[in-house]
Amino acid sequence: MTERVKSGVFGLNEQLDGGFIRYSTSVVIGASGAGKTTFATQFLRRGLEMGEDGIFITLDEAPDQIVREAAMMGWEDITKYLDNGQLVFIDASGKQFTDFIQKELSDFVEEWEGHNARIVVDPLTPVLWSVDSKYEQRELVSFLLREVRRIGTVLCTLEEHGSQGDLSGPDIVIPMYLADCVVHLRYTSKESPERRELKIVKSRASKHSRFSHPYRIMKGAGIMVLPVEHKVKKVRRSTDMELLYKRIEAQYQKMISGVPKKKRAKLPREVFTNIRRTLNYLSEDNFGDLDPAEATALILGEYDLNIEGSD
Template sequence: MVQGGVPERSLLVAVGEAGTGKTTFGLQFLHEALSNGERAVFITLEESRGRVIQSADEKGWAFSEHADRGNLAVVDIDPIEMANSLTSIRNELPRLVEEFGASRLVLDSVSLLEMMYDDQSTRRTEIYDFTTALKEAGVTTMLTSEASEDNPFASRYGVIEYLTDAVVVLRYIRPEDFRETRLAVEIQKIRDANHSRETKPYEITHEGISVYRQANIF
């Protein structure tokens, strides 16, 4: 679906409801980098460091080994603390990426960051500054975002998709006959790259997200 891949140093977001595999997608995104001998950073605002590593290990991705070797940094941050020190973290991110030599970074999830701001204008400004810092760090970054309660194609606050270079939507499709709820993925945009406009079914397996490229959603 991503024809030729996501351009290096771009900023992408995976938008989806709970249970659609956003975190799995992020782990898989880093697994690909680690498999190619690159270094990676996973920042979680939702799980503990140990739980993230365990979850990846259970899928056969050996995050514990990569962390022990120094190829992977898994950082868990309390979202309340992050809101209080967002400026310092934003300033530290480029240095962390440069010193660690990471080629990919995942932040799971940006929605928890956005929730810290009651004012829409402040939220937009803070998240804009944060995404700018990530781009300046020169790392290919994936953010995860909860979908809006009213619209599965939009993020919770409708901000992050305008600040990123690529948007991937993971969503449920519930047929009218209620026989089986399915998962479907589509790419809304990728700047400077060609991509499929089709909606494809996928499954979350013990090896991660598997897209059925030959099938279509009707």
């Protein structure tokens, strides 16, 4: 059976037939501000909490800026993984990284051989722009993906520049063809940029969702993918946050008590701390148009747990 890794993006795994296939390659395409870096960080962090290694190859933003943004998202624990060496950053321009791919990648992969890592390239776009012909672009990306997947599960982000939904440029088409899984983050209308949808364009060897799923970005949780049938509800501004927190806390306690001992051992203690942290953030933050129970269920679902505590 194909082994899957949890994406770390709440609500996405069930649309992906269980998650990303381990040692597969995925691309996440989106316009500026769609949530690509957030997606990538969530994906890495999910591996880190399970004890995996994380390699963040950043082509655009400095590592300390990514760490700052992660902290603003409520993920300040990311520094802990930098300190213990589980997470490493590679900071390069498109041209520098292309040189690295051509000259040093094979040695790098050899060094990491046998590791069970998650690797992010955010964004891959400047790498494609650093060579002249489509042929070279294809060779370069193909070599990169083939090599890097030897040491873990790969996720590359791609910038979408053209008009919304146009995925026909070579800097998008080439990686799309080569990757095993393609996720598109898109704005549904220019008029209301807060309305965003996620679509799985393809996912090899998976019975994946064919629909466009609305998604939200929330402090503490990051990207949350909602079921297609999600209805925008009238938000009750009068929600008593204290009461809400108690309710979530009760759900959390119930969940802990509902996890069979055997399964509890398989989930590192850290996972529970993180679930707790995420729920805490949500209780303080605005749930937007999400029902608190709905949001909680999405978070617990990432860990194959449910609110009822049954299994």
